[in-house]
Amino acid sequence: MTPPVSSTVDAGSVVLLDRATHLLLAVTGGDRPSWLPWLMVGLFGVVMAISWTIQRHQRRELHEALNRFVDRHDGWHLQAWPCGVHTEQLVGRFEATPRGDRRYGVESAVGGPAEMEISGATVPCQVACFVWFHERRRTQRSRGRRARTTYDRRTELVAMCQLPVHTHRAVSIRPESTLGRVGLTRSGQQLESEAFNRRFRVEGRDRALVVTLLDAGLQELLAAEYGERGIELSDDLLVLSGEPTHRDRSLAGIAQTYPAILQDLTRLVRSIPPPFWRSLAFERPTPDTSPPPPPSPPSPQDR
Structure with a gap:
């Protein structure tokens, strides 16, 4: 045998x-x-x-x-830790970064500063694009043989933004399961829109914060453009996971998805309603209105 x-x-x-x-x-x-x-x-x-x-x-x-x-982006570089966040601080924190059954970690991470529009103001934030991988155990049994264990390697494309405020409460917006879409099962926070409830599973302990975040405009955008994507908030991190709708064929491998997922992240942050930011005590950065310094007098060598 x-x-x-x-x-x-x-x-x-x-x-x-x-x-x-x-x-x-x-x-x-x-x-x-x-x-x-x-x-x-x-x-x-x-x-x-x-x-x-x-x-x-x-x-x-x-x-x-x-x-x-x-x-293509000033100040960007290859990263070991996306936005300076260690792998151990990411694992299990989001549904997009599970621990799995064996190895897990970050691959192909790039990031740096990016200007995000928050509540109508341009705010510099740290942004990263990366791949999260983990391994799932699979055990197969057959007659007359010992169990055979293999590990399936799974990956998730992630774009992450470090926000200028802390939510202090986690919010998760993920595609609803097949049974949930047909109305057989339903979990999480339920909003007024039945169509949105069928498309997305919303988790969040603070219902007032969830309702403030998911106004009619953002619900419409998510249903139209982010139907198969995951959106999660935890403290000062916002994570967008899932494949974008188009790729940059001038790049290779997973890097083809980075321009599109970065654009999707930027548009998502811009579309978050101002009342949500106000509830988190976000303060618009005050423009620098101080007069420029007077010109320095010429040195004797320049005369």
Whole structure:
């Protein structure tokens, strides 16, 4: 009986060593020619070399694309921690950043300063685009064999903005489940619009804050443009997750989505109603009206 095969998905590559080992054991039995195992090992090595070359090329393309995207925005750079927030402060904090069953973390993170329109005022904020990954355990059982455990690698595209105020209460707006959309199940905060309730599941302990946030204008925008996206607020962080509707084909890999998700984040922040910001004691930045300093007198060398 052939022993069970264990494979692990990690960073887009499949670990095939176990499969090769079992294949080698299988072909060495019986009266098969002695050269057949070495042929199989050689073919496996060729496949692994080709796979490694392709992945190396894709990583190089992605790195170059991220640098090109960063060059479009003053002050932006590649980041290990989005908006300076450590991975351990993100994991489990949002539905878009789950812990999973094994590894988790941040990939392809870029960010820096960006001007956001908040309550009609232009406010500099820290913004980041990144990919959150985690692994889910999957156990399969079959007759006469031990359980086989594999790990599925899952990713979520995220854009995050560090706001100038703290909500002090978490708010989550996510697509409603299939059963919820047909009215069989319903959870979270229920708003006046039945159509909106069928599209989104809204979670938030402070109902007054939720109602102030989701005015008629924002509900209409979310239903039209953000129907399959997740929007979450926690303290001073706003997270937008999910795939945008278009891509920048001049970039490569996941970087193709960054221009669009950044635009979507900017539009979302701009569309949040002013009463919501006032309820959080947001103060408009006062313009600098002080007169410019007088010109310095010329130095003796310039005379």
